[in-house]
Each structure stands twice: as C-alpha cells, then as structure tokens.
Amino acid sequence: MAIILIGALLTIGGLVYMAVAALRRGQLSGGSVAVGSDQPKPNLAMTGPTLEPPRRGLRFLGLSQHWPGLLMMAIGIIMLLSVAIL
Numbered sequence: 001m002a003i004i005l006i007g008a009l010l011t012i013g014g015l016v017y018m019a020v021a022a023l024r025r026g027q028l029s030g031g032s033v034a035v036g037s038d039q040p041k042p043n044l045a046m047t048g049p050t051l052e053p054p055r056r057g058l059r060f061l062g063l064s065q066h067w068p069g070l071l072m073m074a075i076g077i078i079m080l081l082s083v084a085i086l
Contacts, residue, residue, distance in 0.1 A: 003083050010076030018069035025065070 063070070 007076045007079030014069040014072030
C-alpha cells in the first residue's frame with residue numbers, strides 16, 4: 001500500500017512541479033493599467049496589456065527545464081505499474 005501512495009504522490013508532485021516551473025518562467029502580464037473613475041473603462045476589443053507574455057515560444061515547455069518533474073513522474077508511474085503487475 002505504501003508503494004501505491006508514494007507512486008501516486010511522485011506522479012502528482014512531478015505534474016505540479018512542471019506546472020509551477022512553466023508559470024514561474026515568465027511575466028504573465030504586460031503591466032498594470034490603472035483605470036480611474038474619471039477615465040473611461042477600456043473596451044474589450046481594444047489592444048492593450050494582456051496576460052500573454054510577448055515572444056514566448058514553446059521553449060518554456062522544453063525537456064531541459066522540466067527534467068526533475070518528468071523524472072518524478074516516471075519513477076511514480078514505474079512504482080504504480082510494478083504493483084499492478086504483481
């Protein structure tokens with residue numbers, strides 16, 4: 001039973017590690033724009049600061065940054081499969 005619990009925790013921990021590492025890599029907003037009471041509210045169709053960082057390619061999903069999380073997930077999956085096979 002302990003092997004199942006450790007394997008599940010390693011798998012979930014690896015997934016959480018990779019998600020946190022991807023979010024931590026870049027700024028998620030282009031800056032804050034204060035909207036005062038005397039200024040009109042921005043239209044949703046207007047271009048302006050977004051939550052998408054500029055020029056962020058797929059490199060932030062690469063293997064070199066996420067190998068600890070992938071290793072944790074692989075060990076967890078191997079542990080879960082070893083119990084299922086026996």
